[in-house]
Amino acid sequence: MSLLELNKVKKIYQQGKIEVPALRGVDLEVEEGEFTTIFGPSGSGKTTLLNMIGCLDTPTEGEVSLSGKKVSDLSKKALAMVRRFNIGFVFQAYNLIPVLTAYENVEFAIRLTDHSSESQMKEKVLKMLAEVGLKGLESRRPNELSGGEKQRVAIARALVKEPKIVLADEPTANLDSKTAADVVDIMRKMNKELGTTFIFSTHDPAVMKHASRFINLKDGMIFSDERGK
Amino acid sequence: MFSIKLGLKNLTRQKRRNFITILVIAFAFFVFLFLDSLMEGMEEMSFNNIKNYDTGSIQVAHPAYWEDKDKLSLENLIYLNQDIEESIKNMDGILGVSPELRFKANLNNGIDEIAVQGMGISIEQYNEVFATQNHVVEGSMFVPGESKAVIGVSLAELMDLKVNDYITLLVRTKEDTFNTIDLEIAGLLYTPNPMINNGIVFVPLGIARQALNVENGISMMAVKIKKEKEINPTINNINQIIQEKNMNINAYSWRESAKTVIAMSTAQDAETAVILTIILTIGMIGIINNVILSSLERTREIGMMKALGMREWEIVLVFMVEATGIGILGGLAGCLLGAAGVGWIVKYGYDLGYVGGDMSMYGIPIIDKIYGVWDFSSFVFIFFFGIVVALFSSIAPAYWAAHKEPVKAIYHR
DSSP, rough: OSSSSEEEEEEEEEEEEEEEEEEEEEEEEEOOOEEEEEETTTTTSHHHHHHOOOOOOSSSSEEEEEEEEEEEEEOOHHHHHHHHHHHEETTTTTTOTTTSOOOHHHHHHHHHHHOOOOHHHHHHHHHHHHHHHHHTTTTTOOOSSSSSHHHHHHHHHHHHHOOOOOEESSTTTTEEEEHHHHHHHHHHHHHHHHHOEEEEEEOOHHHHHTEEEEEEEEEEEEEEEEOOO | OHHHHHHHEEEEEEHHHHHHHHHHHHHHHHHHHHHHHHHHHHHHHHHHHHHIIOOOOOOOOOOHHHHTTTGGGGSOOOOOHHHHHHHHTSSSEEEEEEEEEEEEEEEEOOOEEEEEEEEEEEHHHHHOOOOOGGGEEEOOOOOOOOOEEEEEEHHHHHHTTTTEEEEEEEOOOSSOOEEEEEEEEEEEEESSSHHHHHEEEEEHHHHHHHHHHOOOOTTTTEEESSSSSHHHHHHHHHHHHHHTOOOOOOOEGGGGGOOOHHHHHHHHHHHHHHHHHHHHHHHHHHHHHHHHHHHHHHHHHHHHHTTTTHHHHHHHHHHHHHHHHHHHHHHHHHHHHHHHHHHHHHHHOOEEEGGGGGGOOOOOOBEEEOOOOOOHHHHHHHHHHHHHHHHHHHHHHHHHHHHHHHHHHTTTT
């Protein structure tokens, strides 16, 4: 059984009287531990596809299943619970809370799912921040961190609750090439160490090359799906 | 709970906007506390001025006279013998009794004439019940056996009269024939109750009785008691004594003579409700505006929270905590400002000189200054009221913010 299955997923947006198809019947299976990139031109449906996988949006037609459980028909509340316990997100704009420190931003995510003791929780958060190379920067607020450091906090926040899958929509788009490579390296490292499945979208070939699977989207359909080394 | 921690931390964002909202709430609270203190002070002063200079705590009168007491009729007077008067005076908690004969008169200074209220009093008994003697500004109160009168300074100025001048009171006797009372002015009064200063002429009771031909009749008897809270049992006890003597007279609380002021007090309650409504609206607008602007600025953040799997009520809680924090800070600042304002009005008072100096024309027996009073229950009430308003007014906009579709919120569509 695959970790993730999409079966003939279609998404049509209504813009006034005009119907705009974003996905035109996507079939996809993702196995546990894969490090997958989705690429393609603007408007090809990358973000829409990630939203379907991340249970942020529901398909107009077709099915999405996570760990064999159909999630595309769930209520909003149930989808929130699926996201809470199974999915981590990394956003292009980091989306950190500016009044919280790096430690608190990560703590925020774990408190939603983990009810272990304060000391255990603290240990997990500090360990995760150290894993992404932010040891010693725990008490800094987002405005005191560089773009790369902010994205590392976001990665730590996504991973700390030990989700089945981490989705990253253009995680390196706001970073210079050196920092972007560092961030992808960290994602790859966590993928190998923790076995967490990563799916990320990108335009950047330099970032893309780190992936083990390459899905090319075109006009809302999978144009090619290749596995690398 | 992390939502509460985040809500509290969010108070440090948008400091200027939060500060302005807190300031607006604080100002609204200050206005309420200040006006509430002033209104309560006005009520307290009015009641004291009525009790101390006009009615005493209790008035004993014939029910028919009481019905139309403002007509100052000489019908339905009461005739108390020494025995009844002593029985009432010797009751527990009674400080004094003062028989009064109130009558209509025209005051003539030899040139002009003005309608006044004559008041026949037994000076020694009157001084046991009322504080008027402490406000003689020129001359003195008349003493027993003297054929003199005392009038207010305002009346004296109006009629161009001084101490030792002679006045003539034109009166009608019980039989409706004309009579006059000629008296020398013994003293001029300036009491805190402008009604006394403006239109009353105090004359010895014996002289008034003789001129009006009412034998030993009086309009009413004013009674002063030790403790205000004992007023109802004392009225019952007086009525019991009167019933035992088979007399058709009754004891009445001073409150029944203070209907204008009590009506004012009721109007004050309505005014307080209006002020509260305005404050409620100001507070609500401030809080709603704050929550809406915050949620618009934090749309992506809300999207992130939803992506992390936060439930709507958890996001609502973040905004509610923030709004309640603003309510608490605004309430505290308002109470501090209010305490400063109330402290000032209690100490220095509001000078009525700005509005003519005399509120008797509105039926309120206050002159010169109104002082505020401390009412700590108002502080407690408005503080908690502010918190509740902040809490409830944040629910709808917070729910609106939390109800956004996660995709629309994340990508700020």
